[in-house]
Structure formats: C-alpha cells, structure tokens
Amino acid sequence: xxxxxxxxxxxxxxxxxxxxxxxxxxxxxxxxxxxxxxxxxxxxxxxxxxxxxxxxxxxxxxxxxxxxxxxxxxxxxxxxxxxxxxxxxxxxxxxxxxxxxxxxxxxxxxxxxxxxxxxxxxxxxxxxxxxxxxxxxxxxxxxxxxxxxxxxxxxxxxxxxxxxxxxxxxxxxxxxxxxxxxxxxxxxxxxxxxxxxxxxxxxxxxxxxxxxxxxxxxxxxxxxxxxxxxxxxxxxxxxxxxxxxxxxxxxxxxxxxxxxxxxxxxxxxxxxxxxxxxxxxxxxxxxxxxxxxxxxxxxxxxxxxxxxxxxxxxxxxxxxxxxxxxxxxxxxxxxxxxxxxxxxxxxxxxxxxxxxxxxxxxxxxxxxxxxxxxxxxxxxxxxxxxxxxxxxxxxxxxxxxxxxxxxxxxxxxxxxxxxxxxxxxxxxxxxxxxxxxxxxxxxxxxxxxxxxxxxxxxxxxxxxxxxxxxxxxxxxxxxxxxxxxxxxxxxxxxxxxxxxxxxxxxxxxxxxxxxxxxxxxxxxxxxxxxxxxxxxxxxxxxxxxxxxxxxxxxxxxxxxxxxxxxxxxxxxxxxxxxxxxxxxxxxxxxxxxxxxxxxxxxxxxxxxxxxxxxxxxxxxxxxxxxxxxxxxxxxxxxxxxxxxxxxxxxxxxxxxxxxxxxxxxxxxxxxxxxxxxxxxxxxxxxxxxxxxxxxxxxxxxxxxxxxxxxxxxxxxxxxxxxxxxxxxxxxxxxxxxxxxxxxxxxxxxxxxxxxxxxxxxxxxxxxxxxxxxxxxxxxxxxxxxxxxxxxxxxxxxxxxxxxxxxxxxxxxxxxxxxxxxxxxxxxxxxxxxxxxxxxxxxxxxxxxxxxxxxxxxxxxxxxxxxxxxxxxxxxxxxxxxxxxxxxxxxxxxxxxxxxxxxxxxxxxxxxxxxxxxxxxxxxxxxxxxxxxxxxxxxxxxxxxxxxxxxxxxxxxxxxxxxxxxxx
Numbered sequence: 033x034x035x036x037x038x039x040x041x042x043x044x045x046x047x048x049x050x051x052x053x054x055x056x057x058x059x060x061x062x063x064x065x066x067x068x069x070x071x072x073x074x075x076x077x078x079x080x081x082x083x084x085x086x087x088x089x090x091x092x093x094x095x096x097x098x099x100x101x102x103x104x105x106x107x108x109x110x111x112x113x114x115x116x117x118x119x120x121x122x123x124x125x126x127x128x129x130x131x132x133x134x135x136x137x138x139x140x141x142x143x144x145x146x147x148x149x150x151x152x153x154x155x156x157x158x159x160x161x162x163x164x165x166x167x168x169x170x171x172x173x174x175x176x177x178x179x180x181x182x183x184x185x186x187x188x189x190x191x192x193x194x195x196x197x198x199x200x201x202x203x204x205x206x207x208x209x210x211x212x213x214x215x216x217x218x219x220x221x222x223x224x225x226x227x228x229x230x231x232x233x234x235x236x237x238x239x240x241x242x243x244x245x246x247x248x249x250x251x252x253x254x255x256x257x258x259x260x261x262x263x264x265x266x267x268x269x270x271x272x273x274x275x276x277x278x279x280x281x282x283x284x285x286x287x288x289x290x291x292x293x294x295x296x297x298x299x300x301x302x303x304x305x306x307x308x309x310x311x312x313x314x315x316x317x318x319x320x321x322x323x324x325x326x327x328x329x330x331x332x333x334x335x336x337x338x339x340x341x342x343x344x345x346x347x348x349x350x351x352x353x354x355x356x357x358x359x360x361x362x363x364x365x366x367x368x369x370x371x372x373x374x375x376x377x378x379x380x381x382x383x384x385x386x387x388x389x390x391x392x393x394x395x396x397x398x399x400x401x402x403x404x405x406x407x408x409x410x411x412x413x414x415x416x417x418x419x420x421x422x423x424x425x426x427x428x429x430x431x432x433x434x435x436x437x438x439x440x441x442x443x444x445x446x447x448x449x450x451x452x453x454x455x456x457x458x459x460x461x462x463x464x465x466x467x468x469x470x471x472x473x474x475x476x477x478x479x480x481x482x483x484x485x486x487x488x489x490x491x492x493x494x495x496x497x498x499x500x501x502x503x504x505x506x507x508x509x510x511x512x513x514x515x516x517x518x519x520x521x522x523x524x525x526x527x528x529x530x531x532x533x534x535x536x537x538x539x540x541x542x543x544x545x546x547x548x549x550x551x552x553x554x555x556x557x558x559x560x561x562x563x564x565x566x567x568x569x570x571x572x573x574x575x576x577x578x579x580x581x582x583x584x585x586x587x588x589x590x591x592x593x594x595x596x597x598x599x600x601x602x603x604x605x606x607x608x609x610x611x612x613x614x615x616x617x618x619x620x621x622x623x624x625x626x627x628x629x630x631x632x633x634x635x636x637x638x639x640x641x642x643x644x645x646x647x648x649x650x651x652x653x654x655x656x657x658x659x660x661x662x663x664x665x666x667x668x669x670x671x672x673x674x675x676x677x678x679x680x681x682x683x684x685x686x687x688x689x690x691x692x693x694x695x696x697x698x699x700x701x702x703x704x705x706x707x708x709x710x711x712x713x714x715x716x717x718x719x720x721x722x723x724x725x726x727x728x729x730x731x732x733x734x735x736x737x738x739x740x741x742x743x744x745x746x747x748x749x750x751x752x753x754x755x756x757x758x759x760x761x762x763x764x765x766x767x768x769x770x771x772x773x774x775x776x777x778x779x780x781x782x783x784x785x786x787x788x789x790x791x792x793x794x795x796x797x798x799x800x801x802x803x804x805x806x807x808x809x810x811x812x813x814x815x816x817x818x819x820x821x822x823x824x825x826x827x828x829x830x831x832x833x834x835x836x837x838x839x840x841x842x843x844x845x846x847x848x849x850x851x852x853x854x855x856x857x858x859x860x861x862x863x864x865x866x867x868x869x870x871x872x873x874x875x876x877x878x879x880x881x882x883x884x885x886x887x888x889x890x891x892x893x894x895x896x897x898x899x900x901x902x903x904x905x906x907x908x909x910x911x912x913x914x915x916x917x918x919x920x921x922x923x924x925x926x927x928x929x930x931x932x933x934x935x936x937x938x939x940x941x942x943x944x945x946x947x948x949x950x951x952x953x954x955x956x957x958x959x960x961x962x963x964x965x966x967x968x969x970x971x972x973x974x975x976x977x978x979x980x981x982x983x984x985x986x987x988x989x990x991x992x993x994x995x996x997x998x999x
Contacts, residue, residue, distance in 0.1 A: 052079075121134045171269055190202065207316050208226065236248055296331040335388045365470070432457040557592040557595065577616035604680075672797075720767040733761040756807045758817055760853055878911075899961050
C-alpha cells in the first residue's frame with residue numbers, strides 16, 4: 033500500500049514524510065477520519081500546503097478534535113456557526129486574562145478551519161473572505177461586550193443623548209471597520225483597521241466615581257485593543273491599527289459623533305475619502321452607528337459626478353508608483369505593479385467620482401462593484417472580466433502565501449519548498465507555470481490601471497525625435513574631432529572636458545557589466561539627456577553634475593525610464609543641476625527625489641506647516657511605530673524631498689529668504705513632532721505611560737526646546753539642531769506598564785531615543801545632526817531635566833551667554849502644556865533685572881572670544897571676510913540684539929514674545945530701545961548677509977567671501993556696535 037504522500041510532487045513529498053511521524057506517532061487517530069471527506073491522503077495534502085496546519089495538528093490535537101465535533105471541515109464556515117462557537121468559549125471566561133486566553137484559543141480553531149478549507153480549495157474566495165471577516169466581527173463584538181460590562185461595573189454606565197431617539201440613554205462604543213474588514217474582504221492573516229466613536233457628551237452613572245464619556249470610551253478602547261492585539265503565551269487575535277482615525281496617532285482614541293463629523297467636514301483629506309469608501313460599523317450599537325455613517329456619507333460621496341476627484345486620484349496613482357519604486361515592491365502581489373491594490377484603486381476611483389449620483393456604487397465589496405460598473409457601462413465587459421479574474425487569482429494567491437505560516441505577507445516566496453507549496457495550492461504542476469499565470473494577470477491589471485487615470489505626463493505620448501548626432505556622440509560612432517565640434521556647435525562651453533566625462537562613463541566597468549535591458553535603457557537615455565542640457569547656459573558644467581546621478585542609477589534604470597517618459601521632470605532636473613551643485617549632489621545621493629520633479633507646480637510650491645504635517649501623517653500611516661528602521665528611512669526621505677522643494681523655490685525666486693528659513697524650520701518641527709510620538713509610543717509599549725498626579729494618561733508632559741537657528745526660525749540647508757529636552761512630570765512617580773520604571777528614567781530614555789532617531793546614519797543618511805550642549809550644565813548635565821530644575825539652573829547658575837542663548841529659544845515639539853510652561857519660564861528669566869554695564873562687559877568678552885577662535889586671522893582680513901564671525905558680520909548683530917533683549921526686557925516685557933532676530937529687531941525699534949532707523953537698517957543688512965549664506969550653500973560654498981564684500985553693511989554694523997556695546 034502506498035504512503036499517503038506518494039502522490040505529492042518533490043520536494044513536498046519528502047517534507048511531509050519527514051514530519052508525518054512527529055505529527056502522528058501512533059498513526060492517524062480515528063476521530064480525525066470520522067469526517068468522510070478526510071483521509072490520510074487528504075491530511076498529507078493539507079500538511080504539504082501549510083506548516084501552520086501541520087503544527088496545529090501536532091501541538092493542539094484536542095482542539096482540532098473539538099473543532100471537528102462542532103462541525104465537519106467539509107461544511108462551510110458561517111457567521112452563525114462562528115457566533116455559536118464563541119458563545120461556548122465565553123462560558124468559562126471569568127476575568128480579563130481569561131477573556132484574552134479564550135479569544136486566542138478561538139482564533140486558533142477558526143484559523144485552522146478557514147485556512148484548511150481555503151488551501152484545500154474546499155471553499156471559494158467569497159466564502160473565505162466572508163468567514164474571516166465574520167470571525168473578526170465576532171471577536172470584536174464578543175470582547176467589547178465583556179469589557180463594556182466590566183468597565184460599567186468599575187466606572188458606571190456612560191449616559192448621553194441617544195442619536196436615534198434624541199432622549200437620554202446609556203451609550204456604547206461604536207467600532208468602525210476600515211479597509212478589507214469594512215468591505216467584508218479580510219485576508220486569512222490580516223491586521224484590522226478600526227476607528228472608535230461614541231454618540232456624544234455626558235458622563236457615567238452608578239460607579240464609584242463618574243467619568244467623562246470620552247475618558248470612559250478611551251479606556252474601554254485601550255482594553256479592547258489589548259484584548260485583540262496583545263501577544264500572550266497563546267499568541268494574539270488580530271493586529272489592530274488605529275492610525276486611520278482623525279489626526280492619526282496623535283488624535284484621541286475615541287471621538288464623539290459630532291467631533292468626527294466636524295473633522296471630516298472641515299479637515300477631511302482626499303485619502304480619507306478613499307479610506308471611508310469601505311467604512312462599516314462592525315461592533316457596538318448598530319442603529320446609532322448607522323446614524324453616524326449617514327452623517328459622514330456626504331463627505332465620501334458628492335451629490336454630483338465628482339470630476340474634481342481626478343486630480344487627487346492622479347496624486348494617489350503617483351504615490352502608489354513612488355512607493356513601489358522606493359520600497360522595491362515588485363515582488364509584492366498587493367503593492368507591486370498589477371497587484372491587488374491597483375484593482376482596488378480602479379474600482380474605488382469610480383466610486384469616488386460617480387458614487388454620489390449612481391448609488392449602486394455606494395457598496396463596499398469589490399466584486400459586487402465590478403458587476404455594477406459593467407451594468408452601468410462604465411467599464412467594458414472584457415475589462416471587468418479580466419479585473420475580476422485577476423482579483424480572484426491574486427486574492428487566492430495572497431491566502432496561499434499567508435495560510436502557509438499564518439503570517440501576514442504578500443511577498444512571493446524565494447525558496448523552492450515554499451514555491452512548490454504555492455504551486456500546489458494554486459493548482460499548478462510547478463512554480464514556473466504558476467508564475468507565468470501571475471505575470472499574465474498582473475500585466476492586464478497594470479494596463480487597465482494605467483488607462484483609468486492618465487497623468488499629464490502619460491498624455492504627452494512618445495518622445496520627440498532626436499537628431500541622430502546625439503546617438504552617434506554617445507555611442508562613439510564618430511571620431512573625437514567630430515564629436516568635439518558637435519558639442520561646441522550645440523553650446524557646450526567645455527566640449528573636450530564633456531567628451532572625456534562621457535567616455536569615462538561609457539567605458540567604465542559598471543556600464544560595461546550592465547545587463548542587456550539596463551544597457552538598452554542607458555543608450556536611450558543619454559542622447560535625450562545630452563540634448564536637454566543644451567537648454568541651459570552651462571551645459572558642460574551641468575553635465576558633470578548630472579553624471580553623478582547617472583552613475584548612481586546605473587543599477588536602477590527605472591529612474592532613467594522615469595526621466596525618459598517625463599520630459600517635464602527631465603527639464604527640471606537639468607535646470608536645477610545647472611543652478612545648484614548642492615541639489616545635484618542631493619539627487620545623486622537619493623535618486624528617489626526624482627519623483628519630486630514630476631510635478632513642476634508642487635516642486636516650486638512647498639507646502640505650509642499644516643500641509644507638511646498632513647503629508648507626513650499620510651506617508652507614515654502604514655508604517656508601524658515599532659518598525660523603527662522604516663520610520664527612520666521614511667523620515668529622511670520626507671525631509672530631503674521637502675528640502676529640495678524649498679531649494680528649488682529659492683532658486684526660482686518664488687521664496688524670499690525669510691520664507692526659506694520658515695519652511696526649513698517647519699520641516700524640522702514636523703519631523704521632531706513625529707519623532708517624539710514614535711519614541712514615546714515605543715517606550716509606552718515597553719513600560720507603560722509615565723505616572724501623573726491626576727492618574728489620567730494623556731499628554732507626554734515632554735517638550736523639545738529649539739535653540740540657535742531652530743529657535744530663531746533661521747534654519748539653513750545644512751543646519752544642525754540645537755536642542756534642549758525638558759519634562760513637567762513628577763520624577764518620583766513611575767510608569768504604569770508591566771515593566772515599570774521611574775518617570776525620570778523614562779524621560780531620559782525618551783531623550784536618548786529621540787537623539788538616536790535624529791542622529792543615526794542609515795542608507796539615506798542622517799536626519800539631523802543634534803547638538804545638546806546648550807542644556808543646563810552642558811555635556812556634563814542631565815540629557816533631560818525637569819522644567820523646575822531648568823528654571824532653577826537658569827535663575828541661579830546660568831552664565832550670561834546661556835541667557836543670550838535663551839533669547840533665541842522656543843518650544844518646537846511635544847506637550848502643549850509643557851511648552852506653554854517653558855515659555856513662561858523663558859519670559860521670566862529674560863525679564864530679570866540686570867546691571868547693564870556688567871551685562872555689556874560679559875557680552876563683549878564672549879564676542880571677542882568667538883571672533884578670536886572662529887573669525888578670519890588678522891593677516892587675511894584684507895582678502896577674506898567671514899560673513900558670520902568677522903567684525904561687522906551676522907554674529908555682531910545677534911549679540912547686539914541679545915544684549916538689548918536682556919538689558920531692557922524688564923522694562924519692556926513685550927520684547928520676549930519673539931525668538932528670531934528680525935522680529936526682535938523690529939520689536940526693539942517699536943519699544944524705543946533701538947532707534948527705528950537703526951532697527952530698519954540692521955534688518956536689511958541682516959537679510960542681505962543671510963541671503964548670501966543661503967545662496968552660497970546651494971553652490972556648495974562656505975561663508976567666506978572676498979575681503980571687499982558687503983563694505984557698506986559692515987561699516988554700518990560696526991558703527992552701531994560702537995554706539996551700543998562700547999559705551
């Protein structure tokens with residue numbers, strides 16, 4: 033008699049044979065074969081397809097036996113069955129740990145049934161996704177019911193106006209499922225995106241102490257997340273993602289209906305419309321939830337055909353393409369080209385554009401919407417059929433990838449054993465056949481995806497014909513004399529040098545060893561680039577700069593395709609590299625920045641602070657806070673991309689100096705805000721929230737103070753960040769987690785983690801260089817001090833120069849209450865009474881020390897002027913302003929309201945401390961000198977200029993210095 037695995041292909045037969053004895057040391061038990069559809073051969077098939085099924089049979093046979101007693105595997109998994117099974121598990125739950133354990137054992141049973149039926153192809157795709165979604169709903173509702181009752185016993189029952197009846201009544205938490213859960217299309221191993229809501233204001237009744245409704249539901253929501261997401265000895269139930277809620281990670285965990293409606297009406301973004309298409313109430317009071325969903329419907333679906341959505345959809349399409357290139361996702365069947373997300377995008381694009389008028393499109397399930405698109409004649413039958421077939425194939429393949437190990441993944445396997453498993457599950461004889469079918473589906477999807485939303489670049493069509501001379505030049509088909517003449521005729525100022533550079537590139541080892549496809553793309557790209565360079569005044573110099581980028585992308589020729597297919601991006605590249613070697617170097621170091629050149633309008637219109645914050649939130653939405661490596665890489669790209677936009681705008685003249693510094697400072701502030709959130713969240717997971725006197729976890733009680741250029745809103749392109757960290761919590765209390773630590777230790781580790789995220793070198797470089805030497809006691813002081821200790825130090829121990837530095841300090845990130853408290857401390861310190869002669873002497877002595885160590889040596893001053901440090905330079909003006917601030921703030925407290933030199937000068941003039949004429953002239957001189965530094969930075973030049981530069985400004989600054997500082 034043949035072995036059960038004899039019909040399996042190699043290497044699966046060997047794999048099952050190796051594991052059979054450990055799973056069934058005494059042979060296949062009778063109870064497992066009581067299901068007429070299960071035989072030893074069937075079991076071998078299941079084991080071959082899924083190590084998860086094998087491990088469950090081996091480690092939890094009794095639970096599998098119970099599963100079969102409740103319903104045979106050849107019967108479908110229905111919502112009613114799942115609810116009945118949960119009710120049986122619930123009988124033995126007596127406390128919260130018991131609830132956690134029951135949910136996790138229930139998950140193991142349900143996953144075994146769902147994955148078995150799917151991978152054995154006993155269930156089709158609609159059954160699998162419906163069963164998985166129903167299982168999630170049963171778990172969420174089951175956990176919520178138990179925890180709500182427990183919370184009411186502890187805090188009382190929340191009361192408020194019922195949104196259905198309008199009368200006072202008990203309220204419950206409404207859980208909104210987003211994404212695939214909302215669409216009843218959940219994967220067999222998926223996280224769940226949730227939003228928590230509650231009807232309205234009120235407080236609890238009947239408890240030992242009343243709680244505000246929002247606080248009650250936030251605490252209930254936290255416990256619900258733990259019940260589902262926390263990893264215990266029994267595993268977990270679902271990974272829970274709450275970042276789709278209003279304001280993302282920084283938003284309240286639960287919001288009232290009114291707050292949600294106001295947010296989406298006033299601040300809802302296009303991507304949030306896209307996300308809300310699938311939103312559905314999955315747990316809690318369904319009737320109240322429907323009232324909420326109806327109130328949000330106008331945000332999602334416009335009453336007219338929404339042609340304005342095309343622009344945002346183009347942006348989303350570009351974002352998808354950028355993400356694929358950035359993360360190398362071509363092997364990902366969800367996110368890569370022709371993947372699941374592109375099908376979802378096609379369908380939801382029609383929903384957003386036409387859903388307001390064609391209510392048939394206001395449904396959630398993708399396969400249903402595809403039928404409606406065909407019925408409404410919005411898509412041809414052939415396109416619908418091809419998208420439907422591809423979707424079913426890709427989702428089946430997704431479940432095959434995930435069901436093997438019960439892991440969330442969409443990456444195609446690279447090892448032979450996993451590839452054989454996937455081929456078997458998908459019904460193919462071998463992996464190559466499976467791959468070929470996959471390629472065919474993905475090509476069709478990619479074609480339809482590209483056709484649905486056409487970008488302006490797509491519409492520009494094929495490249496214009498090039499003069500053959502450029503091809504002959506690049507391919508070295510003519511002699512050197514002819515090539516030199518050709519370059520000279522076309523405006524190259526150093527034709528011989530350019531020809532030499534091209535020869536070095538063409539004959540270099542990297543080009544010589546390129547694959548055929550890559551070499552073909554390079555030979556297409558270089559002639560086009562060489563012609564494009566004729567549009568600038570310095571083509572030879574620009575070529576030397578652009579070739580840094582070309583060398584960087586020789587192994588990533590998709591970027592060449594991007595520049596070939598987008599003449600606008602190519603034009604911007606040449607123009608920017610012509611004007612700035614600094615920009616050329618940034619592009620060469622991070623070729624992904626080429627994406628920013630695709631849209632000239634946005635390239636030269638950098639976003640304001642709120643838009644920056646929203647852009648960063650969207651980029652980080654799908655990156656877990658504990659995925660620090662991805663967080664750091666994405667932050668670095670975000671910073672570089674937006675800094676490029678600022679530099680481009682400055683070169684074009686659309687941003688004056690003051691605005692350039694504003695934008696660069698905003699970028700840093702937005703990044704710092706996010707870094708604080710990430711670092712804080714990481715530590716809270718490990719140690720819990722820091723203890724507070726009011727016992728309510730909320731704000732971080734932590735603040736980042738910016739000094740120097742950051743504090744003065746004067747950041748440049750290469751500026752470091754002078755930071756000081758303070759917190760306003762009780763250092764004697766401890767955190768509330770499983771591994772508690774003192775608050776003081778928590779905030780020290782928080783500061784260390786923030787510095788690490790900012791300072792660390794990654795493949796994308798360093799985010800910011802951080803200087804912490806301005807903290808109390810400098811390098812010998814604590815990394816993070818309490819606000820009280822900071823104030824005490826400033827009052828009793830700080831040097832005059834430290835008060836000068838405080839004049840340029842301001843809160844830039846962290847807890848709003850702590851930032852406000854710091855501002856009060858700063859104001860009080862600056863307004864202290866000071867003896868003016870002693871103050872002047874201290875400031876002058878410090879200035880002389882700085883000039884001696886950092887300024888131009890006396891022997892070189894006729895030839896060189898250091899814009900910052902020499903007499904008549906920027907630091908002279910800064911010291912004068914700081915002296916006047918410290919000397920006169922006691923009499924004019926309004927002087928402390930600003931931290932930047934320009935507005936401090938203006939305020940000194942308004943207060944009469946500085947003659948208005950002097951304030952105006954100093955302001956003009958300050959802007960002139962700083963503008964020069966900015967321009968020179970874009971040319972990779974330092975702050976030293978010719979000795980006869982800025983003669984009038986320097987003479988005037990020195991004359992004012994004598995009046996004020998040499999009395």
